[in-house]
Amino acid sequence: MSGDSMEKLLEIENVTKSYAGVQVLKNVNITLSMGEVLCFVGENGAGKSTLIKIIAGDIQASGGVVRYFGKEYENTSPKQIIDMGVSTIYQDIDLVDNLTVSDNVFLGCEMRNKAGFINTKEQEKKTDSLIEKLHLNEIKGSDMLTELSTAQKQCVQIVKALHNNAKILILDEPTASLGDKEKKSLLALVKELTSQGIGIIYISHFIDELFEIGDTFLILKDGEQVTVRRKEDTTPDQIIHDMIGRDASNFYKREYFEIGKRVLKIEHYDNRKTVQDVTLEIKSGEVFGLGGLIGAGRTELARMIYGLDKKKKGHLYIDAKEITPKAPKDALNKGIFMISEDRKGEGLLMARSVKENIMITHNEKHEIINLKKEKEITDKNISAYRVKTVDRDTLISNLSGGNQQKTIIARCTIDDGEVYIFDEPTKGVDIGAKEEIYEHILNLAKKDKFVILISSDMPELLSMSDRIGVMCSGKLVEVVNSQETSEDKLMKKYLGY
Amino acid sequence: MKKSSKSGVLKIITSQPFILFLLIIIVAVVTNSINSKFLTWVTINSILGQAAGLGLVSAGATILVISGHFDISTGRMVGLAMCAMAIMLNNGMNPVMVSVIGVLICVICSIMNGIFTVAFKAPSFVVTLATQNIFYSIALLLTNGYMQTLYGNYRSIASHKFFGIIPLLYIILLVGFAITYYILKHTRTGRQVYAIGTNERAAYISGLNVKWNKIKFFAISGVLVGIASMVMLSRISAAQATTGYGMETEAIGAVVIGGSSINGGKGGVVGTFVGVILLSMISTAINMLHINAFYEYMIYGIIIIMALAITAIRNYSVEKAN
Ligand SMILES: Nc1ncnc2c1ncn2[C@@H]1O[C@H](COP(=O)(O)OP(=O)(O)OP(=O)(O)O)[C@@H](O)[C@H]1O
Numbered sequence: 145m146s147g148d149s150m151e152k153l154l155e156i157e158n159v160t161k162s163y164a165g166v167q168v169l170k171n172v173n174i175t176l177s178m179g180e181v182l183c184f185v186g187e188n189g190a191g192k193s194t195l196i197k198i199i200a201g202d203i204q205a206s207g208g209v210v211r212y213f214g215k216e217y218e219n220t221s222p223k224q225i226i227d228m229g230v231s232t233i234y235q236d237i238d239l240v241d242n243l244t245v246s247d248n249v250f251l252g253c254e255m256r257n258k259a260g261f262i263n264t265k266e267q268e269k270k271t272d273s274l275i276e277k278l279h280l281n282e283i284k285g286s287d288m289l290t291e292l293s294t295a296q297k298q299c300v301q302i303v304k305a306l307h308n309n310a311k312i313l314i315l316d317e318p319t320a321s322l323g324d325k326e327k328k329s330l331l332a333l334v335k336e337l338t339s340q341g342i343g344i345i346y347i348s349h350f351i352d353e354l355f356e357i358g359d360t361f362l363i364l365k366d367g368e369q370v371t372v373r374r375k376e377d378t379t380p381d382q383i384i385h386d387m388i389g390r391d392a393s394n395f396y397k398r399e400y401f402e403i404g405k406r407v408l409k410i411e412h413y414d415n416r417k418t419v420q421d422v423t424l425e426i427k428s429g430e431v432f433g434l435g436g437l438i439g440a441g442r443t444e445l446a447r448m449i450y451g452l453d454k455k456k457k458g459h460l461y462i463d464a465k466e467i468t469p470k471a472p473k474d475a476l477n478k479g480i481f482m483i484s485e486d487r488k489g490e491g492l493l494m495a496r497s498v499k500e501n502i503m504i505t506h507n508e509k510h511e512i513i514n515l516k517k518e519k520e521i522t523d524k525n526i527s528a529y530r531v532k533t534v535d536r537d538t539l540i541s542n543l544s545g546g547n548q549q550k551t552i553i554a555r556c557t558i559d560d561g562e563v564y565i566f567d568e569p570t571k572g573v574d575i576g577a578k579e580e581i582y583e584h585i586l587n588l589a590k591k592d593k594f595v596i597l598i599s600s601d602m603p604e605l606l607s608m609s610d611r612i613g614v615m616c617s618g619k620l621v622e623v624v625n626s627q628e629t630s631e632d633k634l635m636k637k638y639l640g641y
Numbered sequence: 642m643k644k645s646s647k648s649g650v651l652k653i654i655t656s657q658p659f660i661l662f663l664l665i666i667i668v669a670v671v672t673n674s675i676n677s678k679f680l681t682w683v684t685i686n687s688i689l690g691q692a693a694g695l696g697l698v699s700a701g702a703t704i705l706v707i708s709g710h711f712d713i714s715t716g717r718m719v720g721l722a723m724c725a726m727a728i729m730l731n732n733g734m735n736p737v738m739v740s741v742i743g744v745l746i747c748v749i750c751s752i753m754n755g756i757f758t759v760a761f762k763a764p765s766f767v768v769t770l771a772t773q774n775i776f777y778s779i780a781l782l783l784t785n786g787y788m789q790t791l792y793g794n795y796r797s798i799a800s801h802k803f804f805g806i807i808p809l810l811y812i813i814l815l816v817g818f819a820i821t822y823y824i825l826k827h828t829r830t831g832r833q834v835y836a837i838g839t840n841e842r843a844a845y846i847s848g849l850n851v852k853w854n855k856i857k858f859f860a861i862s863g864v865l866v867g868i869a870s871m872v873m874l875s876r877i878s879a880a881q882a883t884t885g886y887g888m889e890t891e892a893i894g895a896v897v898i899g900g901s902s903i904n905g906g907k908g909g910v911v912g913t914f915v916g917v918i919l920l921s922m923i924s925t926a927i928n929m930l931h932i933n934a935f936y937e938y939m940i941y942g943i944i945i946i947m948a949l950a951i952t953a954i955r956n957y958s959v960e961k962a963n
Pocket residue numbers: 163168186187188189190191192193194195532533541542543544545546547572574963
């Protein structure tokens with residue numbers, strides 16, 4: 145059957161990986177064919193990213209074989225594997241902010257002219273033609289990366305991955321930071337690539353997305369291969385069950401309780417650019433959702449409320465008392481917490497331990513740190529949030545993406561506060577752990593706190609919020625009762641119909 | 642339980658301070674086998690005495706390096722403080738008062754470095770590259786370029802011995818390192834050092850007052866540099882504008898040899914301590930082995946490169962072991 149093996153882009157046989165004696169992958173067997181979309185599914189820390197890194201040559205497997213295009217290679221470097229036609233887009237965006245799009249695309253393999261200088265013109269031309277081919281018309285090769293949105297950056301990553309004729313494209317949670325609209329165009333892009341015969345490996349925690357584009361699902365649990373399923377023979381519920389060993393729904397059934405009497409007033413917040421004169425009242429005990437397209441100004445509003453970004457105008461009150469913070473430190477002193485959507489850039493202390501990452505805000509309270517108490521609080525939070533880590537002194541960079549996210553949420557719930565702003569709190573979190581985070585968020589509301597939830601995940605926003613404020617081009621256009629709306633209606637409002 | 646104590650031992654013997662400690666023993670034994678006067682009380686005293694000034698400056702440099710900063714004006718700062726102190730002493734001022742002023746000079750200079758760094762959002766390397774010239778000029782102006790000799794004044798810091806055996810100098814050195822260790826491990830300030838050195842943005846959003854904290858780190862370094870100036874003035878009994886020059890690079894060298902990361906966020910002061918002892922020991926060994934003194938700097942350079950290699954190999958083997 146030589147014809148069959150020709151079609152096999154990738155064969156993984158008995159691949160195993162362990163870190164310091166801890167097995168994170170055990171005997172994985174899977175193949176990828178031309179034009180196939182193979183999805184890796186599993187909880188946070190199941191080993192999905194690890195498997196990808198092994199394929200990309202970023203780390204070495206402890207055992208087993210990876211065969212590329214029917215051949216086995218020894219000691220391959222990541223560069224060699226890229227040159228073979230295997231491109232990988234990792235979980236966190238890896239682009240250089242102060243370069244142009246085309247400079248980023250050609251970073252490390254620049255086109256040179258006769259004199260040996262970088263041929264910017266030619267690079268831009270090539271980039272533009274690729275962009276056109278992928279129908280990403282809003283981006284130009286000469287744009288500075290800083291001017292692009294997260295979604296557009298994600299697209300640049302794909303352009304970069306494809307510029308040297310990749311035959312295998314690996315995507316690790318590419319839609320985690322995207323809104324609905326961007327998600328749709330990215331999925332369409334992936335479909336188009338498969339029709340060209342490119343094999344895709346795809347990771348996502350959104351089950352519906354997997355069913356939209358996936359052909360085959362490899363389900364991992366604690367590093368073990370649970371099973372492999374074909375789309376036509378399975379259902380989302382079955383996959384979820386395989387993954388977390390119990391049922392869970394995409395649509396969370398939250399508990400409702402009585403809403404409090406205190407009022408948080410957000411008055412005339414304005415930065416004359418991305419946010420225009422937003423005024424809002426939120427009741428204590430309420431989960432107030434903020435919906436809108438990417439770029440609608442939700443994150444910008446949250447950052448102004450937190451005292452992080454500059455504003456032209458805006459005051460914050462609880463009942464009659466003004467609490468407008470001047471800076472994050474001031475916000476925290478007044479009991480206002482915020483979790484940034486940019487986990488790597490604005491959340492994590494990558495070179496430090498899980499402990500220091502959880503305790504950083506709390507430790508600001510006293511000059512002398514009680515080491516014993518610090519350990520206790522850390523351990524309590526590791527178990528409350530079920531952070532998967534060897535121990536509290538493990539480097540945070542060794543945790544899986546979803547587990548890093550959990551530590552950041554833990555950081556904000558150690559001390560008692562008043563106002564909690566969650567900006568995409570379940571980004572990269574698996575469906576089981578999402579429910580746990582929802583419970584933590586609801587507990588805050590139950591304790592009569594003010595909770596603001598920003599989410600681009602429509603089911604999440606609808607199922608978690610009491611009311612949803614819809615933002616569009618920097619303005620708050622409407623506040624709707626989430627019980628009385630639906631995904632479709634909400635989407636129309638996002639688009640401004 | 643068993644497993645964790647075993648990995649604890651492994652952690653210690655693969656740590657940078659431990660490897661440097663082994664290196665110190667090797668150098669000591671080799672040197673002593675060639676010149677048997679090496680491992681005597683007199684030599685050890687001279688090594689530790691020499692280590693005192695450099696050690697205190699290096700302790701401060703450790704805090705700055707971990708927080709992502711460099712102060713390359715500390716050498717000139719020492720020169721300025723020593724000259725000013727010498728002049729005041731020769732004018733009959735009270736030694737305690739003079740010491741306090743000496744430390745204050747260094748603290749003020751350091752705070753200035755910190756303020757410029759924060760206010761102009763400039764790399765501290767460049768800021769201190771500029772200010773070191775200013776400090777040097779002031780020292781030249783104060784002394785008119787002449788050496789200031791103390792004629793036996795202000796000797797007690799260097800010569801006092803507790804119970805007739807334990808030199809005050811060592812106590813100052815050890816206390817300086819102990820306090821720095823305590824700050825880094827047990828205090829909010831220490832956590833701020835590591836957090837800001839790792840991810841300034843995340844630190845700010847997590848509620849740290851990053852600007853003020855940076856100035857604070859410079860101030861702490863200033864205190865240590867000030868005490869180093871006192872110690873050195875007492876030991877040398879003289880000062881001129883050029884005194885201390887070169888210490889800044891030696892100090893940063895000691896920090897790097899000790900395994901702290903130039904990229905910030907990682908490291909500790911124990912490694913720096915061992916690094917300082919290693920450097921002082923080697924310069925004494927060069928003397929005693931009658932090696933041409935011109936080699937001294939070459940050997941320093943080689944040691945720093947070696948330390949980088951050790952760090953790289955350690956990182957590699959840790960990865961490999963995983
Ligand atoms: N360098 C490392 N050292 C030690 N353990 C590691 C290292 N890298 C990853 N791990 C562990 O390996 C396990 C698998 O991690 P991986 O990143 O593959 O998970 P994942 O399935 O991608 O999860 P997520 O959905 O959260 O991204 C995790 O428990 C993680 O803590």
